Amino acid sequence: MLVYIIRRSLQSLVVLVAMSIIVFAGVYAVGNPIDILINPQADQIDRERAIASLGLDKPLYAQYLVFLQGAFSGDLGKSFVHATSALGLILERMPATLELALAAMLIAIVLGIPLGLWAGLRPNSVAGRTIMATSILGFSLPTFWVGLMLIMVFSVMLGWLPSNGRGPTVELLGVPVSFLSLEGWRHLVMPATNLALFKLALLIRLTRAGTREALLQDYVKFARAKGLTNARVIGVHVLRNILIPIVTVIGLEFGSVIAFAIVTESVFAWPGMGKLLIDSINLLDRPVIVAYLLVIVSIFIVINLIVDLLYSLLDPRVRVTESQG
Amino acid sequence: MATLPDTDTDVARTTAPRAVETPAGRLWRDFVANPVAVFGLGLLGIIVFLAIFAPLISPQNPYDLAQLDIMDARLPPGSASAEGHPFWLGTDDQGRDMLSAIFYGLRISLAVGAASTVLALLIGLTLGLVAAYVGGRVETLVMRIVDIQLSFPAILIALILIAVLGQGTGKVIAALVTIQWAYYARTVRSAALVEKRKEYMEAARCLALPPRVIVFRHLLPNCLPAMMVVATVQVAAAIALEATLSFLGLGLPITEPSLGLLIANGYQYLLSGKYWISFFPGIALLCTIVSINLVADQLRDVLNPRLQR
Numbered sequence: 045m046l047v048y049i050i051r052r053s054l055q056s057l058v059v060l061v062a063m064s065i066i067v068f069a070g071v072y073a074v075g076n077p078i079d080i081l082i083n084p085q086a087d088q089i090d091r092e093r094a095i096a097s098l099g100l101d102k103p104l105y106a107q108y109l110v111f112l113q114g115a116f117s118g119d120l121g122k123s124f125v126h127a128t129s130a131l132g133l134i135l136e137r138m139p140a141t142l143e144l145a146l147a148a149m150l151i152a153i154v155l156g157i158p159l160g161l162w163a164g165l166r167p168n169s170v171a172g173r174t175i176m177a178t179s180i181l182g183f184s185l186p187t188f189w190v191g192l193m194l195i196m197v198f199s200v201m202l203g204w205l206p207s208n209g210r211g212p213t214v215e216l217l218g219v220p221v222s223f224l225s226l227e228g229w230r231h232l233v234m235p236a237t238n239l240a241l242f243k244l245a246l247l248i249r250l251t252r253a254g255t256r257e258a259l260l261q262d263y264v265k266f267a268r269a270k271g272l273t274n275a276r277v278i279g280v281h282v283l284r285n286i287l288i289p290i291v292t293v294i295g296l297e298f299g300s301v302i303a304f305a306i307v308t309e310s311v312f313a314w315p316g317m318g319k320l321l322i323d324s325i326n327l328l329d330r331p332v333i334v335a336y337l338l339v340i341v342s343i344f345i346v347i348n349l350i351v352d353l354l355y356s357l358l359d360p361r362v363r364v365t366e367s368q369g
Numbered sequence: 370m371a372t373l374p375d376t377d378t379d380v381a382r383t384t385a386p387r388a389v390e391t392p393a394g395r396l397w398r399d400f401v402a403n404p405v406a407v408f409g410l411g412l413l414g415i416i417v418f419l420a421i422f423a424p425l426i427s428p429q430n431p432y433d434l435a436q437l438d439i440m441d442a443r444l445p446p447g448s449a450s451a452e453g454h455p456f457w458l459g460t461d462d463q464g465r466d467m468l469s470a471i472f473y474g475l476r477i478s479l480a481v482g483a484a485s486t487v488l489a490l491l492i493g494l495t496l497g498l499v500a501a502y503v504g505g506r507v508e509t510l511v512m513r514i515v516d517i518q519l520s521f522p523a524i525l526i527a528l529i530l531i532a533v534l535g536q537g538t539g540k541v542i543a544a545l546v547t548i549q550w551a552y553y554a555r556t557v558r559s560a561a562l563v564e565k566r567k568e569y570m571e572a573a574r575c576l577a578l579p580p581r582v583i584v585f586r587h588l589l590p591n592c593l594p595a596m597m598v599v600a601t602v603q604v605a606a607a608i609a610l611e612a613t614l615s616f617l618g619l620g621l622p623i624t625e626p627s628l629g630l631l632i633a634n635g636y637q638y639l640l641s642g643k644y645w646i647s648f649f650p651g652i653a654l655l656c657t658i659v660s661i662n663l664v665a666d667q668l669r670d671v672l673n674p675r676l677q678r
Contacts, residue, residue, distance in 0.1 A: 059517060070533030177405075180666065184658040186609055188616045189632055189651035196644050207640065300522040307524070307613055311636075322617055325532045333532055340525065348520060 052352065056345040060338070064115075067337045068108050111334070120338065121331030125324075130335035134317055138339075139219045140210060141316035144308065145301045147223070147232055148239035153294065156244045160251025165278065167256060175248060182245025187304065191238045191311035198234060205230055208313035235312040239305055243297055250293060254286035261285075288358050295351035299344045399671040409663025416657050420475040427469035428454065432626075437464045443638065446645050459645040461634055467645060471653045474628040478657070481538070481627065482608035485545035489607075490600055492546065493553025498592070500554070501561030502584050512558065515551045523548045523610055531619045541620055545607050556599045560592040567591075594672040601665035605658045612654055628654045 095101045102110070111121060120131040163175040199207035211231035213220035222228030258264065259282065267277045306318030313319070317336060324332040390398075401407050419426065429436055441450045441464040449455050458467035500511040518526070530544040564570065565588070573583045614620030615629030616636075623630065628650045635646030 067529060067533075070529070180659065180662055184605070184609075184655060184662050186612055186629075186632075186651065186654055186658070188613055188629075189647070189654065192632065192636060192639055192647050193651070196639055196648075200640060200642055200644075296520075303522040303525040306528070307617065310617055321528065322619075325528065325619065337525075337529060341521075344521065 049349075049353070052349055056349065060341055060345065063341050064112075064334070064338055065108070067334055068111060069104065115338075120335040123324075123329055123332045125327050125329045125332075130331040131339070133320060133332060134335055134339055137315060137317045137320055139221065140314060141302060141305050141309070141318060143221055143223065144232070144235055144239060144305050144314060144316060145298065147236035148301055148305075149243065149294065149298055151236055151240040152243035152247055155240075156247030157251050157290065160248040161255055161278070161283070163248065164252040164255025164259070167252070176252065179245040179248040182241050182248070185241065187238060187242060188307050188311050190241060191235070191308060194234050194238055195311070205234055207234075210315055235308050235314050238311070239301060239308045242304070243301060246297070247290070247294075250290055251286065254289065255282060258282045258286050288355070291358065292351050292355045295347060295354065299347045302343065303340065396671060400667055403667050403670075406663055406667030409660045409667070412656060412660035413664060416475060416653075416660060417479065419472055420479045423469075423472035423476045427466075427472045428457075429466045429469045431465035431470040431473060439464050443643055443646075445643075446649075458649045461631070461646045462638065467649050470626070470631055471628070471650055474626055474631050474650060475653055475657065477621065477625050478608050478611065478627040478629070478654070481542060481545070481611050481621065482604050485542045485549065485607050485611075486600060486604045488542070489546045489549035489603070490553050490596070493550035494557050494589070494596065496550070497554035497557030498561055498584050498588060501558045501565060502580065502588065508558075511554065515554050518548075518551045519555065523606070524613065527610060527614055528619065531614065536619060536622060538621055538625055541611060541614065544614075545611060548610070549603050549607060552599055552603055553596065556595050557592050560595040561588055564588055564591045598665060598669045598672060601661060601668060605661040605665065608654070608661075609658055 092101075100107075114121060118131065119129060122128065123130045123133055126133060159175050163172045163179075166172045195207045198205045209231060210222055211227045212225060213222055213228060214224040215221075216224060222232050263281060263285075264277060267281050272281075303318075305314075305316060306321060308314065309316045309318040310322055317339075320332060321336050323329075324336070400410075424430065431437070438450065441456070441460050442462050444450075444456055444460045446457060446459040446467075447455065448459070450460075456466050456468070458471070460466055461470065496511055500508040526548050527544050530547060531540065534540040534543065569587060570583070573587050578587075611620055611627060612629030612632070615627050616633045618633065620629055621627050631650035632647045632654070635643070635648075635650070638646050
């Protein structure tokens with residue numbers, strides 16, 4: 045087990061370094077950001093001074109080494125636009141994105157698993173078919189368009205919910221959060237629902253497929269033959285067995301939710317990391333782009349590692365084959 | 370005593386050959402058994418027809434500046450232009466007829482989606498087949514790259530590539546291809562690994578056929594059912610991803626407006642109640658993706674060996 049963790053961590057480190065090189069080379073090799081950042085009427089001396097102060101006059105590998113040196117001490121460069129630490133900018137906005145992602149995941153889980161279970165238990169009923177049809181709709185609807193329509197219906201036509209921004213936040217352990225105030229909830233509901241739609245559809249389909257397969261298994265027949273109530277057969281035996289792959293999918297999809305929050309944040313002007321990335325790409329703010337990508341890659345690596353460990357904890361069969369292999 | 374069939378006609382009647390059902394015919398028969406899938410296929414057919422014949426059936430060419438009149442801008446659906454012809458779905462901020470803009474947008478969205486899917490299919494298919502057939506280190510290398518790439522969400526890879534490559538139609542297609550090839554490679558490799566153990570492959574090897582022939586003439590056709598399902602789903606995903614990128618302003622340029630760009634154009638008018646500029650392109654995009662997904666769903670059910678009864 046320990047060997048496995050160490051091996052995976054080393055692999056992840058290699059991936060991280062490779063990603064940083066690719067991203068750094070790609071982002072810094074394209075164009076010259078200096079043209080956006082200084083007054084076009086500045087003379088040559090000023091230009092050279094600005095280039096030198098941002099470190100852009102050195103060759104690419106030297107810039108990368110400077111970057112790497114800084115990275116080890118937690119400094120991922122200074123934003124060209126905001127003139128503050130790039131990592132600081134990202135960490136400042138990370139709570140907003142995480143809150144949005146967690147709320148979306150929660151909505152997807154709380155609604156998706158029961159609905160999928162129902163559709164799996166009664167696949168040919170009206171309710172079952174309706175659930176499956178809506179799930180197809182759920183992952184066919186383009187997320188950004190649904191966001192726009194939600195704004196149109198709930199903000200413009202009905203006026204119930206605010207259309208953008210995060211509203212007033214409350215400090216929880218030093219981190220600003222929205223879910224502790226009603227006003228914060230009103231701002232959070234639409235973006236979270238919008239982000240949750242795709243994962244909701246995915247979870248419904250996954251749960252339904254798992255339930256259909258599980259109901260054909262021998263242990264269900266045995267449980268019923270033993271005389272257990274239907275509620276216990278489904279609630280305890282079937283549910284526990286289908287939850288294993290579902291939990292792993294949820295874990296893996298969480299990283300994807302954080303990434304896809306970029307679109308929702310753009311539509312609802314939610315002040316998170318994703319919006320920062322889009323703005324940075326448009327403004328060619330390279331340090332922020334590189335820092336964001338490294339932070340996201342690290343988050344993914346950690347999530348994947350945790351999910352793998354969780355999977356081997358939950359499913360004893362994986363542990364057995366791992367120790368044999 | 371029973372009479373023996375001693376005339377040619379008797380023999381012909383009792384042993385007349387029945388029409389042979391080809392695999393394609395069986396696939397079609399299974400496919401149309403589900404009315405929802407037939408509806409999806411029909412809708413898709415209509416959309417493809419509209420996209421291909423857009424210049425002929427649009428009431429107005431929305432990108433011909435001579436035909437636009439700024440006085441027609443932002444009219445609601447059903448209103449008439451200054452000359453009297455109706456704008457069925459309203460106009461946008463440039464005076465373009467939304468219906469025509471949607472037809473042209475469908476064209477571009479479908480073209481980009483199809484082009485990227487076909488390219489990704491070719492690349493992924495070749496790499497997956499080669500990896501499965503050759504095995505060893507080649508297979509490990511290819512599959513490791515595929516795994517790493519698939520562990521990152523598509524939107525993130527797309528954004529990185531666009532940030533690195535810059536914008537433009539070719540670069541968007543390149544980004545979409547880079548994202549998608551991994552799905553095809555992984556699917557075809559799994560299918561090929563299963564097929565490799567079957568007897569016809571052994572026979573082909575015994576016949577000392579060159580590897581190229583074995584892989585492309587014998588292995589490939591038997592991996593196609595799995596590929597068909599993945600390809601249909603991926604076309605929808607490519608169209609949706611391209612629309613998302615265009616909406617964010619990082620996709621196709623303004624000279625080739627896809628449905629995503631049309632929706633983005635309407636974003637600023639949403640809060641003043643002019644919903645039609647974003648609403649109708651979205652409906653068109655939705656219909657496209659839903660129809661493709663319905664077809665893909667039925668294909669998957671029909672081709673899934675585990676659900677064969």
